[in-house]
Amino acid sequence: MSNNFTPWERVEISRSSERPTSLDYITAIFDRYMSLHGDRLFGDDKAIVGGLASIAGRPVTVIGQQKGRSTKENIKRNFGMPSPEGYRKSLRLMKQAEKFHRPIILFVDTPGAFCGIEAEEGGVGEAIAKNLFEMSNIKVPILSIMIGEGGSGGALAMAVGNEVWSLENSTYSILSPEGFAAILWKDGNRASEAAKVMKITAQDLKELGIIEQIIEEPEPACLDNIMDISEKMRTMICGFLNKYDQKTQEEIVDERYDRFRKF
Amino acid sequence: MPLKEMFKKRTLTPQEKKQAERVRKAKDTLLEFQVPDGLFQKCTHCGKTVYNEDIIENYYVCPYCGSYFRVRPRTRIAMVLDKNTFQEWDEKMETSDPLKFPGYKKKLERQQAVTNLDEAVITGKGKICGKDVVIAVMGADFMMGSMGEVVGEKITRAVEKATKLRLPVIIFTCSGGARMQEGIISLMQMAKTSAALKKHDEAGLLYITVLTDPTTGGVTASFAMLGDVILAEPGALIGFAGPRVIEQTIGQKLPEGFQSAEFLLEHGFADKIVERKNLRKVLATVIRSCEYE
Numbered sequence: 298m299s300n301n302f303t304p305w306e307r308v309e310i311s312r313s314s315e316r317p318t319s320l321d322y323i324t325a326i327f328d329r330y331m332s333l334h335g336d337r338l339f340g341d342d343k344a345i346v347g348g349l350a351s352i353a354g355r356p357v358t359v360i361g362q363q364k365g366r367s368t369k370e371n372i373k374r375n376f377g378m379p380s381p382e383g384y385r386k387s388l389r390l391m392k393q394a395e396k397f398h399r400p401i402i403l404f405v406d407t408p409g410a411f412c413g414i415e416a417e418e419g420g421v422g423e424a425i426a427k428n429l430f431e432m433s434n435i436k437v438p439i440l441s442i443m444i445g446e447g448g449s450g451g452a453l454a455m456a457v458g459n460e461v462w463s464l465e466n467s468t469y470s471i472l473s474p475e476g477f478a479a480i481l482w483k484d485g486n487r488a489s490e491a492a493k494v495m496k497i498t499a500q501d502l503k504e505l506g507i508i509e510q511i512i513e514e515p516e517p518a519c520l521d522n523i524m525d526i527s528e529k530m531r532t533m534i535c536g537f538l539n540k541y542d543q544k545t546q547e548e549i550v551d552e553r554y555d556r557f558r559k560f
Numbered sequence: 561m562p563l564k565e566m567f568k569k570r571t572l573t574p575q576e577k578k579q580a581e582r583v584r585k586a587k588d589t590l591l592e593f594q595v596p597d598g599l600f601q602k603c604t605h606c607g608k609t610v611y612n613e614d615i616i617e618n619y620y621v622c623p624y625c626g627s628y629f630r631v632r633p634r635t636r637i638a639m640v641l642d643k644n645t646f647q648e649w650d651e652k653m654e655t656s657d658p659l660k661f662p663g664y665k666k667k668l669e670r671q672q673a674v675t676n677l678d679e680a681v682i683t684g685k686g687k688i689c690g691k692d693v694v695i696a697v698m699g700a701d702f703m704m705g706s707m708g709e710v711v712g713e714k715i716t717r718a719v720e721k722a723t724k725l726r727l728p729v730i731i732f733t734c735s736g737g738a739r740m741q742e743g744i745i746s747l748m749q750m751a752k753t754s755a756a757l758k759k760h761d762e763a764g765l766l767y768i769t770v771l772t773d774p775t776t777g778g779v780t781a782s783f784a785m786l787g788d789v790i791l792a793e794p795g796a797l798i799g800f801a802g803p804r805v806i807e808q809t810i811g812q813k814l815p816e817g818f819q820s821a822e823f824l825l826e827h828g829f830a831d832k833i834v835e836r837k838n839l840r841k842v843l844a845t846v847i848r849s850c851e852y853e
Contacts, residue, residue, distance in 0.1 A: 412805055412806050413809060414810065416801070417800060420829045421800045422780035422781040425781040425800070429750055429751050429782055430786050433751070433758045434755075434758050449747065450747065450781040450800075453748075469744060471744055471746055477740055494659060496659055496743055505744065505745065554755050554759075557752045557755055560709070560752055
């Protein structure tokens with residue numbers, strides 16, 4: 298590892314407004330990107346972006362959870378907290394990718410699914426469940442990359458991949474450390490302690506077998522160094538695509554099943 | 561009844577005899593699994609004092625206000641399955657305690673002693689009106705029915721076995737969500753169980769969920785919402801985010817009936833609300849209607 302941040306420092310870095318968002322990575326990594334919109338059922342969630350892209354001349358589908366950088370943009374993006382229609386849009390795009398044999402690249406960056414009245418009315422639980430259910434059987438390779446916060450079921454709904462990677466300073470957890478401390482110790486202020494015991498850093502997750510690869514950040518990722526990190530990610534993604542080119546559809550589905558079956 | 565008559569010996573009227581017989585029958589099947597302490601209980605909803613016998617006879621529903629008492633897993637199995645057909649699977653599995661969370665193993669042992677359960681779910685095979693089914697029943701009194709490694713594994717194994725045996729699966733959900741003490745590994749159970757159900761689905765087999773109070777968090781966002789037919793018990797709390805979390809987030813009180821079974825039905829996320837006394841019959845009807853081989 299290139300630096301020695303504490304788990305709580307990494308939590309703060311993962312949430313920083315300096316941190317590049319899904320669209321920043323999508324623009325930097327892929328040769329071209331065309332966004333597609335809507336879940337065909339209810340609306341178009343701005344907290345999830347996605348569409349057609351190409352990398353090294355081959356078409357892929359990319360989808361990402363999108364945070365804003367300014368307050369105004371964050372309100373539009375709902376602070377990266379997807380609504381049911383966002384998950385349904387992502388599933389629609391994944392099904393489309395499957396139909397046209399395009400591999401799927403997902404960028405995960407969310408504090409969690411939106412918890413508001415509308416989200417419950419729209420069945421956010423059902424939307425996440427349906428993603429988990431359908432993604433387990435998609436016939437094309439799926440790669441999920443944790444680029445910031447990986448908050449709970451809202452993150453998992455875009456992380457049922459053949460492989461899951463994480464940037465060095467990203468986190469992936471069952472609940473925010475604040476929430477975890479509030480539930481188990483009845484004290485939300487013990488968040489930094491919670492971050493330590495929860496095993497939420499990339500290094501911990503790799504040891505637990507939750508992720509396959511860590512993408513190093515010599516300095517915490519930001520817009521100044523995004524080109525270096527993206528270049529590395531681009532090479533790694535091409536490697537992933539080449540590796541999965543050798544596999545049959547059946548192998549792709551079975552391997553993904555076994556990946557989650559072992560937990 | 562005047563006091564002096566209470567101690568008088570007398571023969572029972574035919575109605576009273578019938579009533580006594582009904583109570584005896586209900587007690588026979590149910591009481592051995594869930595004996596509330598003492599003679600009376602207070603209904604948490606209406607506050608009235610209710611005879612335990614009346615509660616049992618009424619399928620653990622308050623005879624005064626109709627609110628539902630939570631039912632323990634073995635009682636539920638006795639209510640729903642044909643007598644003596646239940647065969648339990650995968651008892652006594654142990655968690656690997658992935659976070660090595662301080663005090664967690666101790667807490668589990670205490671819970672096991674208090675509840676007489678190994679974990680928050682019981683799985684196995686049995687019959688409903690003569691039809692073979694695989695069944696999983698969660699219980700709120702074991703760590704709030706939370707899903708960790710063992711709960712996820714037992715459900716996954718049950719579903720996989722059902723796929724192999726070509727049997728329907730019925731899951732009674734009752735859970736506060738993912739088990740915090742097992743961290744990210746608990747989260748993975750959502751993907752694991754959902755994937756197993758997808759295989760079961762692809763095999764053309766029936767999956768029924770019965771949502772009971774409470775069903776929230778990671779269980780709602782995985783197998784609870786994946787049934788071909790989704791049934792719910794009246795008044796059950798069912799949602800993804802807990803009501804307190806939502807109230808804190810939006811800074812206002814939630815409307816009456818928010819996240820109830822009726823709310824779910826209204827918004828199109830449940831097929832039917834079924835009273836407890838009719839549940840067995842409804843399950844049997846659904847199972848029969850889905851047979852085609």
